[in-house]
Amino acid sequence: MKNAEVKPLLPNEPRQLDWEKQSHLTSQFLRPVLGELERFLLALRATLDPQLSAEFPTKASKPYPLGQCLEISLAVKKRLEEISPGELQGDGAVAFNAIQQFSLNGGVIRQIWGDLRGQYFQNAFLFGDLYVDVSNDTVVATKPKVEILPFAQSNLSAIKDFYHFAQLAQLYWKAEVFPNHLMPELAPYVPLLVRYADGEIQMLDLSKYMIMLTTSAEFQPSYDFLSQAAMPKDVFDRVRNSLLDSGLLLPKCPEDGRKIALTNCQRCSEDDTYGSYDQIALVIERVLQVNAYLRLIDRAPSISHQETAEMH
Template identity: 40%
Template sequence: MTSSQSLTLEIITARAEDEQIAPVNFKQVKLTKKHLLPRVKELQADMMRLRAAFDQSYDVTTVRYGKTYPEGFCQEITLGVKTIMEKELSAPKTPGMTALRDFAVNGGLAKRIWGNLRNQYFQNAFQFGSLYVDVANDTVNIAKPKVEILPLPKARMLPIADYDGYADLAEKYWKGQVYPNRIMPDLAVMFPLFLITPDGKIGLHANYQTILYRNMQFDFTLAEKFLFKNKRKALALPETYHQKLVTKYGAVPEPVSDDVLSQYFDSARQSQLRYDTTRCQAMLDRAIAL
């Protein structure tokens, strides 16, 4: 879990804007066809080369959540390759990187994106105009090629639009179980769900994901919809976890009713909580502390 010292609302906001999948308009299609498609093989080769450079710089014996690099390390790989790529683009020396530089200086969109890949897992990748470029393609199945380049529609990379989809994907990707947050109601407007992972850890989600920013943008309606209408609404947190949260983190002894929970959402909106960075940051810090 990310520490509160390194996670702020400003970071989350910047990340949300950075990770958003951009609509593909006529200009991006035209620029992609002109600059990238004629050099797509060279671009693929350069992405493989950059990935290899990052692999050499990273401790490949690193284990996290029971997984050894590269499995589960798509964000680290994508960000690392992004850093190397940005340095090379200032003075490209290969056909692929030259094509990408020409594409970008003429208005081509080149950015990192994050989202729901094929309703199977969360994934970090790049969007180059109308292309999906994944330099961490082997982070779920290590037998796959390290790099994949596809037309964006064919890749089936979708934004995380609500907590319902986030919860479904979180259970599938992290092999955990999602529960509604009805025992820490003062945090529920921002953090509507708990995730218990296979190793027994519990966390308030999504405290470091783009969906948190979207929920604040929409005045907490995404969290409200999840808590009142999601299929998991009646699921009760296992007693051992519930009691731990009561004892250590001030959770209430019994899950609150719809009426009580509604009051927290009403209060958040009436007090304009989403505009109060001090209060929101305090809530974020509490959620991370679990």
């Protein structure tokens, strides 16, 4: 019997292509030095925290490090790429040498992102088959800054679709989520409009993972999410009015936006150029511009969302 075809990895997907090989290399090189590895990463956090807290003092009105798992993960990743073995000693030298030997022998270290325990979005790393979270204190600041455990015990799962993303956004961000029937040209790539608890509205999600999730599936995940009932007219009208001078072509009503968005998903699915890197880069640039306009909307009290059923 032939082995089942292994699906290509999406960017930051919490998965390895060859778990058996990575588990073997992890046992050989990393598990013998788990204590040193943890202390090394804690030392990195200690050197990076003053810089990061000065650069990102708050996020969503919360003080550093709350909500900043991405910023911390990226900073640690950058530091690991810059370190010279000669500048380390003690635990740092032992851990870094183990990481180098692990990598030289085919071990894979990946930055990953997903749904942690059904409670919130989280950025972390895979060191072989180890879950390595260098920003474990970004939801509860009193937690240990670093957590290392077998990936199978981490309960980090990949975001399955846009309904899954919406469910977690509602829970973690206390946000309202609507289908993007307002900007149907961009909706195949970013099919959600998210209204945060402070009133800010944004098109989401611009992560490489979520965009590739839909483009690699011929835009079916976006089509599925956009197929639900038209977004509430009061929300539609309020956001549309804020974008009248943006130069965008906007539908006259949510029902029209829904039809156009679904038609655009079908068109994109039939033409490979819509999934090209150049096209995706262009879309990301345009969405960033639109989101900049959306930030100008007055932050009115939250609008009750009665017309769309609770996600999952």
